[in-house]
Amino acid sequence: MLDLALSRPPTLGAGRLVLVDGPSGAGKTTLAAAVAAAAGARAVASRVVHLDAMYDGWEGLPGIGSSLAALLAPLAEGRPGAYRRYDWVAGRYDGTGTVEPVDLLVVEGVGAAAPGVAHLGTVLVWVDAPRDLRRRRGVERDGPAYEAVWERWEASEVETFARDRGRERADLVVDGAASR
Template sequence: MRNDASAAARAVLELAEQRTPTLGTTRLVCVDGPAGSGKSTLAGAMGQQATAPVLHTDDLLAGWDGLPGLPGTLEELLEPLARGRSGHARLYDWHAGRFTDEVPVDPVPLLVLEGVGAGSLPAARRATVLVWVEAPYDLRMRRGLERDGEAFAPHWAAWAGAEEELFAEHRTRERADLVVDGTGRRPPRVTR
């Protein structure tokens, strides 16, 4: 995925550009999928190509157990943007184990929302494009451990279960507009 992120990012951005803004005057691209699938790499390439801000759901979660509360957090963040006003994001410090900062999220032409839960129903109903990124479990785990170190290992199974529940409840993959292979072996596939 890392080598092919640029091409996948172009495909997502082209699809978003063809569509009407759905979050007020903002085109919202939600990049979702399981941990370690390549979402951050894809979103980073999109942000760089489009000079667009990237907001990571990891920064909005209340720690390892915060995934169930994310849809409500996204609703609170996106509602003002839908009306053309700035929203606010409370940022979680994973090392301190608490929320530490609040930052404004202003209306912009393109906003990339990336991370597990980015495609949950409150965000997806305002999304211009919903992207699903997938990769095999073993590769995802290896990437997660490389990124987060051994601190991630004890949380992996519980996190994977919480992801599966969220994805099933919100039917994230089946609602995706575009599916991206996080291994980079296959080109992105438009599904809707």
């Protein structure tokens, strides 16, 4: 995946953008970390942005495309981008995250394949895993409270995926059920 991104022309100003999408619990965060580590080993400056920091809570998935476009637009011009940072404990936005231009930006999270930013993506990756495994991972990661909102979040994912068609547009499809 890193080789593919580096073989393509820059799409985000002078940098490249890897978008990692797929359902919750599929392994997107793990994959993004591995890509960043591989980039670092090759002296490629990278940064990972987690969409979890940008959603407007459990109901925020429908608006992530606009938030992502607002973050990436200045980066495409070689300027720092910013996003409103969501505090999941407080249940509200609390602060701003700043992203400086970098050689390789990896954006991971449900909705990363938003069509409004497709022209900025160097590589689009779709990560998937069986539903029961994804659900177990989600509850392990987010705690038992996640069970209460899983069905609503999953319904929002299904709507987002049908609208955005990220899997169909992906350059690579990764089996997230493999060992982490």
